[in-house]
Amino acid sequence: MATFSELGILPALESALATDDITDPTPIQSKAIPVILAGSDAYVSSETGTGKTLAYLLPALARVDAAQRALQVVVVVPTHELAMQICDVGRELAQKAGLGIRFQPLIGGVSTKRQLEKLKDKPQVIVGTPGRIDELIKGRKIKPHTVKSVIVDEVDRLLLGESLAEVRSIIKSMQRQRQLVFVSATQRPETTEEAEALASDLVQVHAGADQVNSAIEHFYIECEERDKAEVLRKLLHALEPLRAIVFMHRSANAEILASKLNHHKIPVVDLHGAKDNAQRKKAMDDFRAGEAKVLIASDIAARGLDIRGVSHVFNFDIPTQSKDYLHRVGRTSRAGSQGCAVSIMTAQEVRLAKRYQSDLHIEVRVGRLAGGVFHVDN
Known part of the structure; x- marks a missing residue:
């Protein structure tokens, strides 16, 4: 199996992972990282606990230009807890790797004023719930034209109902050549169809059958x-x-x-x-x-x-x-x-x-x- 550096991940990020005893990519990481690094639109599916977050976060970080003080990656998630968790993981990785990449969570139920103040620091990555991100884009508080990648995590929850309309609105606001990555623990026909409607040339990336960890x-x-x-x-x-x-x-x-x-x-x-x-x-x-x-x-x-x-x-x-x-x-x-x-x-x-x-x-x-x-x- 290839190492993280052989997959194209920055040596500084590989060293940062090693401090947490993460030295070998999981199957989904081995398959997804090269596809996302190449800038392709992708639908990444693998069971819970297989390392999907790093499968998209590592190549997303590698594609960020830290010298450019502008928004480059948007990660859309269904819950406040998941937004905070991804921000924590991303910040820790970026700090350990010395990348100087700023993360900002954007979630509902918190003071919008405080979040707007944080946006003045010009984060390169925002992670948030669809309603709040869509609201701030429509209010011209987020400039979507510099975004390189939009990642939609937990698509089986986000490509449904009200969330679907908000995700569509977020994607529509971005430049046409942006990358779209959809991430899920399942492969449901209805969500796959919605994803394909948003990105017609999706690369399907899947690892592992529906099986429980033998440990x-x-x-x-x-x-x-x-x-x-x-x-x-x-x-x-x-x-x-x-x-x-x-x-x-x-x-x-x-x-x-x-x-x-x-x-x-x-x-x-x-x-x-x-x-x-x-x-x-x-x-x-x-x-x-x-x-x-x-x-x-x-x-x-x-x-x-x-x-x-x-x-x-x-x-x-x-x-x-x-x-x-x-x-x-x-x-x-x-x-x-x-x-x-x-x-x-x-x-x-x-x-x-x-x-x-x-x-x-x-x-x-x-x-x-x-x-x-x-x-x-x-």
């Missing part, structure tokens, strides 16, 4: 619905996760669960309950810093988040589709580490474990709690 162990434990919170509490004590993500569907239930766990001295942050960007940022910062060992999130809130050291994923509310299970468990076992996924199921939900096994070709073993210890049935 993840899968279990389910059966209980009554009313006992799920107590079972989760006992599992957290028995398994002692380094960091754990608990998936729930409903905000009200998440708030109740967070309260119960905090009452039992288990530090928890709840993305469901975060009312604004400041609260969401604090929740993520606390989780990354290890001040809270447990993060409660929905599928939407967790999309795209790349958090190192997540040892366990707990499915409190059970995904009915195998692809959603795949996305969830992909939050653990990153960068070669071991991972564990535990689904807390009612008797009626156990059938879904069999579905995961069949669809994803994995073994989901039966677990049980006894005397404060987690046992696995043979």
Whole structure:
């Protein structure tokens, strides 16, 4: 397999990656980087946890002229958390590589005035949600004519409904010779068709089939619905996760669960309950810093988040589709580490474990709690 420098990535960026023990490109990075570096329009698809962010961020950084104090790359994402995460990754890489490239997040729910002040610093890269970026372009606060590349991440969420109209508007405002890169964890016909309508000569870049990382162990434990919170509490004590993500569907239930766990001295942050960007940022910062060992999130809130050291994923509310299970468990076992996924199921939900096994070709073993210890049935 080619090295990053052999793929065309700047040696300074390759050295910056090495400080985080990233030395070998993943399959999607090996395929996508040369295509994006060449300036081609591309549709990049690969499963969660395969390194898609660096697959587009590295060549985008390599194409930025740091001496030119003008906007050159626009990254459109569906959530505030993902925008902040990509900005953090990009800033750290650029700083370590000594590139002098400025990043600016542009998200809704924050003071527009403050963001306009930051834009006066002339960032070369902006990362933001479609509504805010579109608003600032229409208000002539962003000059789109200098943009070289537009990257649309999580296209299965952005090329739908209101977001689709905003993405179209953003792209339409750019010069015709700009590069378009669409990024997704899936290959859905409807989103692929929309992308092709926006860029007729798309290069399709795909790596990996829908399969689960073999370093993840899968279990389910059966209980009554009313006992799920107590079972989760006992599992957290028995398994002692380094960091754990608990998936729930409903905000009200998440708030109740967070309260119960905090009452039992288990530090928890709840993305469901975060009312604004400041609260969401604090929740993520606390989780990354290890001040809270447990993060409660929905599928939407967790999309795209790349958090190192997540040892366990707990499915409190059970995904009915195998692809959603795949996305969830992909939050653990990153960068070669071991991972564990535990689904807390009612008797009626156990059938879904069999579905995961069949669809994803994995073994989901039966677990049980006894005397404060987690046992696995043979």
